[in-house]
Amino acid sequence: MADFVPNEIDARFFRERASKHLAINVSGISKRYGAKQILTDINIQISEGERVALIGPNGAGKSTLLKCLVGQEIFDHGEIATLGTSLRAKQPVALLKNLRRSVGFVFQTHSLVGRLSALSNVVHGFMGERGSWRASTHHLAPYSWRLKALRSLGDVQLQDFCEQRVDELSGGQAQRVAIARAMVRDPRLLIADEPSASLDPAAGEDIMKLFSDLSQKNQTTLLFTTHDIQHARSYSDRIIALQQGKVFWTGPSNLFDPDLSAALFR
């Protein structure tokens, strides 16, 4: 493991971070699939409003860690506190409605319902709210949900496409609809699992910029995984690098240099 020795500026960075409230506090979690150890003694703290990139080679445990954070995966040891909701080891995966209400999730592929309109897909973001049967389609949704969904589509510059079916949109546009769905409830935490991986470089760049801008504008904590080191450096305040299920390196994005990158992906 490469040692990171903070200099004076970086020490101030960490002091400032520690003084803020923690959005995510991961204490010593481990996770195993059968004989394969996926995560080993992970300790991570992410402050509210921080933008963090989670990087690492395939199989490093990035996606599993994200799923553990929102209670989608049961982990074997340790404890997680996401937005104040405590998740304990071997705790059955519960609905955790309150937590999911405060977290926006964006997947590698957009994971939208292709045959429905962009607006209906954004209205799906209200699932888990009271009367969620009305979130099936925008035709049934209350006025306030429709209005918020339209505003959210406006934030991703797709208000004019609100009635267009998602399977008629480009990959980049569909991913922007997915971001609008994740942002529609004004989440305190936005989690994105390789959001630009299925897009061409230009569309990927647009998506990452949009993420960064929206999270800064709304003071949302942003945690995303990526294989693109340039994206991680440009659109995050801090990088957490995972290698074989362990934290390999963590520190300010600007300090992640090509040598570290080579060591991480060797």
Add this chain to the structure above:
Amino acid sequence: MSKKPKYVPKRTPKIGSFSFVCLVAIGAIILSSIGDVAPSPQRIFEGIPRLTNLLGRMLPPNMEEEFIFRMFWVLIETMEIAIAGTFIGIFLSLPIAWFSAKGISPLGPFRWLIRGVVSLCRTIPDLVWALIFVSTVGLGAVAGTMTIVVDTLGFCGRFFAEAFEDTDPKAKQAIRTIGGNQWNIISSAIIPEAMPSLINTSLYALERAIRSSVVLGLVGAGGIGQELKVAFDLFQYKNASAIILAIFVIVMAMETLTDWLRKKVS
């Protein structure tokens, strides 16, 4: 010019001894069936004068105003049996498909019980169901409608379940992550994605129901089949030919309509 390749695959694959025995057995079954029950050219030749005689007695079809008027209302009843039976059958097939679909059913492994019921509905021929319902609820259109309901349930129950199973798992996963429950997943992701398949299957079920409803009367389950049986039993061949003509027109019209609707949907 390149050299001759070292190995050229054989045109016909090698057949093992077990496959050879199976092929011979299948051939023997086909030949024995044809020998036992297929019409010989002599039987066909002998039947031609009788067919000509029958056609002579059937033509021209009975076009008397009173008869046509009476048949019109019987045809309407036949259509009603088909439409009501199909509609109720489709309505009942939706929850049945939900309970029997793999990965969606809330019954887990017990979904096979529902599958078994659907298979039972499908494998017993409609005329047998009609006989059962005529014995249960008496002669007439109600027995015919119940037959169509069961027949549609067997057909749509299976294909709806397959359509549900084939939907994109990513969209379902996304709705679950947002906080949606099982009902939200079905109404927001599964039904919209499976809709073209559901409509196509339903239209095909309607076509089948129209064809079935015209023959159900042969065993007393209402509709125009009952009139056809009476016409043949009383040697009223001109009436019979008029009824056959009406059945042809109604089935063709329905097939044209469903084809047009299917194209619209796709």
